[in-house]
Amino acid sequence: MSGVTNDQRLINLLDAYRQAPAEFQATVYWQTYEREILDTLARLDINQLRSGRYKVLSTFGFNDTQYAWQGKAPGISQSILKLLTKMFSDKRDLAPYKMKISDIRDAALQHCALMAELTGTAAPDTIEVSRFGNPQDLFEIGGKPYTMPFLSNYIRACFANKHIRFTGTERVVELGTGSGYQVEVLKKLYPELTLLCFDLPAQLYLCETYLNEALDRSAIVSSEATRDWTDLSGVEPGKVHFFGNWQFPLLRGSQMDVFWNAASFGEMEPSVVQNYLDHITGQANWIYLLQARQGKETQGKKHVELATALGDYDRMLAGFELAEERDAWHAHRKLSASGGYFEGVWRKR
Numbered sequence: 001m002s003g004v005t006n007d008q009r010l011i012n013l014l015d016a017y018r019q020a021p022a023e024f025q026a027t028v029y030w031q032t033y034e035r036e037i038l039d040t041l042a043r044l045d046i047n048q049l050r051s052g053r054y055k056v057l058s059t060f061g062f063n064d065t066q067y068a069w070q071g072k073a074p075g076i077s078q079s080i081l082k083l084l085t086k087m088f089s090d091k092r093d094l095a096p097y098k099m100k101i102s103d104i105r106d107a108a109l110q111h112c113a114l115m116a117e118l119t120g121t122a123a124p125d126t127i128e129v130s131r132f133g134n135p136q137d138l139f140e141i142g143g144k145p146y147t148m149p150f151l152s153n154y155i156r157a158c159f160a161n162k163h164i165r166f167t168g169t170e171r172v173v174e175l176g177t178g179s180g181y182q183v184e185v186l187k188k189l190y191p192e193l194t195l196l197c198f199d200l201p202a203q204l205y206l207c208e209t210y211l212n213e214a215l216d217r218s219a220i221v222s223s224e225a226t227r228d229w230t231d232l233s234g235v236e237p238g239k240v241h242f243f244g245n246w247q248f249p250l251l252r253g254s255q256m257d258v259f260w261n262a263a264s265f266g267e268m269e270p271s272v273v274q275n276y277l278d279h280i281t282g283q284a285n286w287i288y289l290l291q292a293r294q295g296k297e298t299q300g301k302k303h304v305e306l307a308t309a310l311g312d313y314d315r316m317l318a319g320f321e322l323a324e325e326r327d328a329w330h331a332h333r334k335l336s337a338s339g340g341y342f343e344g345v346w347r348k349r
């Protein structure tokens with residue numbers, strides 16, 4: 001079985017996106033990936049979604065591989081990969097400080113457990129990651145399956161909870177949901193949460209496909225159900241809803257507890273970010289952002305025309321105060337790309 005381009009849900013999303021106003025079209029950074037993502041969908045075996053076979057999908061979160069550069073230079077990288085896998089296997093402790101892969105995983109889970117204690121969040125061993133899509137880097141600790149991205153999204157949830165103190169029944173709007181891994185963690189921590197996911201068409205399609213498997217199917221309200229909505233009166237409490245990013249104006253006048261955007265605004269142009277924020281700042285109580293601290297690169301293959309830095313977000317969020325910002329962390333290391341990332345929570349003044 002391969003290829004999903006005949007799926008009517010995807011066709012409908014792509015058709016609607018092509019008719020969307022300019023402010024909802026991908027900007028230069030994401031235009032770079034559009035063709036490659038669509039080509040990948042044409043040959044995708046959905047059961048291998050997270051196997052590392054489809055490199056471009058890692059750009060929006062399906063990054064369950066141990067070696068990110070795998071497959072870039074097939075001949076050389078495969079042999080180096082074999083060597084590294086042998087060197088850093090569980091049987092040897094060759095890595096600096098005598099670390100094995102299992103030590104890194106244990107430390108990551110321990111980081112999560114400590115964040116849970118510090119922030120009053122349910123412990124990481126109360127939840128587990130989905131096995132759907134054959135995640136290459138699946139590992140078990142204490143009989144529970146995890147992946148490093150799952151634990152990293154868990155750390156983000158802890159940081160947000162430190163300030164927001166989720167009761168569990170909030171309405172959360174995420175723009176740029178990517179793989180949906182953050183939604184998976186939030187929904188597993190807080191099963192009654194209502195989530196509204198917005199993204200570009202192909203990304204949203206795969207996000208829904210994944211969460212349909214990772215979560216209880218009865219909790220999913222498909223983009224097929226929401227595509228003709230003219231308001232949000234159909235939102236079902238406790239469920240996860242999927243919308244094209246061009247449907248963002250539906251949010252005007254509608255209350256939400258939390259607006260969430262991670263590694264996404266920074267890859268747009270500042271005027272596009274401003275447009276999205278204009279739709280939600282009147283109605284959100286909390287805003288969670290994780291972005292490149294100085295903004296993304298303005299040169300190179302993947303670039304933005306104008307960078308958006310931490311100070312720019314703070315200026316755009318005039319009616320909000322910054323509760324806390326800190327360097328952003330994966331479960332096992334700091335986010336170091338683009339000179340480093342911050343994560344921050346703003347509360348309505």
Ligand SMILES: C[S@@+](CC[C@H](N)C(=O)[O-])C[C@H]1O[C@@H](n2cnc3c(N)ncnc32)[C@H](O)[C@@H]1O
Pocket residue numbers: 024025026027030059060061175176177178179198199200203245261262263264265267268272
């Ligand atoms: C690097 S991915 C991050 C995904 C996820 N939030 C995470 O942290 O793993 C960036 C996300 O932003 C979305 N995105 C990029 N440009 C966008 C735009 N103009 N409007 C809406 N979403 C956009 C992409 O489709 C993608 O899902």
